Amino acid sequence: MVEWTDFERATIQGIFDKMEYEVVGPAALCRCLVVYPWTQRYFGNFGNLYNAAAILANPLVAKHGTTILHGLDRALKNMDNIKATYAELSVLHSEKLHVDPDNFKLLSDCLTVVIAAKMGADFTPDVQAAFQKFLSVVVSALGRQYH
Amino acid sequence: MSLNETDKAVVRDVWAKISKSSDAIGTDAVGRLLTVYPQSKIYFSHWADLSPGSGPVAAHGKKVMKGIGLAVSKIDNLTDGLLDLSEKHAFQMRVDPANYKLLNHCILVVIASMHPKEFTPEAHCALDKFLTALALALSEKYR
Numbered sequence: 001m002v003e004w005t006d007f008e009r010a011t012i013q014g015i016f017d018k019m020e021y022e023v024v025g026p027a028a029l030c031r032c033l034v035v036y037p038w039t040q041r042y043f044g045n046f047g048n049l050y051n052a053a054a055i056l057a058n059p060l061v062a063k064h065g066t067t068i069l070h071g072l073d074r075a076l077k078n079m080d081n082i083k084a085t086y087a088e089l090s091v092l093h094s095e096k097l098h099v100d101p102d103n104f105k106l107l108s109d110c111l112t113v114v115i116a117a118k119m120g121a122d123f124t125p126d127v128q129a130a131f132q133k134f135l136s137v138v139v140s141a142l143g144r145q146y147h
Numbered sequence: 148m149s150l151n152e153t154d155k156a157v158v159r160d161v162w163a164k165i166s167k168s169s170d171a172i173g174t175d176a177v178g179r180l181l182t183v184y185p186q187s188k189i190y191f192s193h194w195a196d197l198s199p200g201s202g203p204v205a206a207h208g209k210k211v212m213k214g215i216g217l218a219v220s221k222i223d224n225l226t227d228g229l230l231d232l233s234e235k236h237a238f239q240m241r242v243d244p245a246n247y248k249l250l251n252h253c254i255l256v257v258i259a260s261m262h263p264k265e266f267t268p269e270a271h272c273a274l275d276k277f278l279t280a281l282a283l284a285l286s287e288k289y290r
Contacts, residue, residue, distance in 0.1 A: 113259045
């Protein structure tokens with residue numbers, strides 16, 4: 001089981017308490033599709049992803065970005081058992097969506113960058129460490145069902 | 148995934164905008180590397196103080212950013228331009244090249260937090276490509 005310090009729990013809760021899901025979610029997914037273009041392979045039916053401007057304007061991308069970010073709420077509510085919490089989603093991503101699990105890390109790096117841009121100086125090294133630890137636990141849980 | 152002319156133009160453009168705060172960026176990035184990826188501390192066991200913002204951290208951050216500035220000026224041929232630095236990292240310091248990826252990520256996080264308007268998705272993409280190419284050039288002499 002993952003051990004969380006009081007600082008880590010409070011920090012992560014604090015970030016999500018102030019989260020603008022409809023801004024951050026789309027921003028993170030758009031950034032992932034632009035910075036790591038091979039991730040576009042999973043969004044063949046999303047319409048125009050031709051360039052950065054098209055991706056940023058695409059309503060399906062925006063909607064999906066928000067959905068993904070809300071998916072992290074599950075981890076937030078079950079921090080002491082993230083592994084079990086994501087068992088079903090892990091099966092979905094591996095068996096149905098066939099997402100290469102390396103991509104989870106790419107998206108979580110983009111989310112970290114978006115949060116850093118939002119929080120500025122408040123995104124201290126300790127806050128970054130806590131946030132990245134949270135994301136890496138989720139990424140690990142999502143990758144568990146792959147074999 | 149080599150740098151095209153657009154990438155190089157974007158990198159030069161962003162560097163021109165952020166280079167005046169390069170010391171602060173370097174200090175912050177190195178501090179973050181040591182905090183977020185504590186395994187990187189092994190390379191600095193000879194420092195008296197490994198905390199973010201400390202003297203040795205700031206000095207090293209400055210050095211790193213000087214190297215990045217050099218790389219920007221040699222962007223048309225990073226391998227040749229960074230040969231000396233590559234030898235130093237390979238034979239003297241023996242830094243595991245996996246760490247370059249970690250420091251690159253920290254540099255991008257710092258730029259995002261200090262210059263959110265400049266750090267558009269396109270700028271992020273070009274800088275990520277550049278730093279990846281830089282890390283590769285730095286690893287050139289390893290074997």
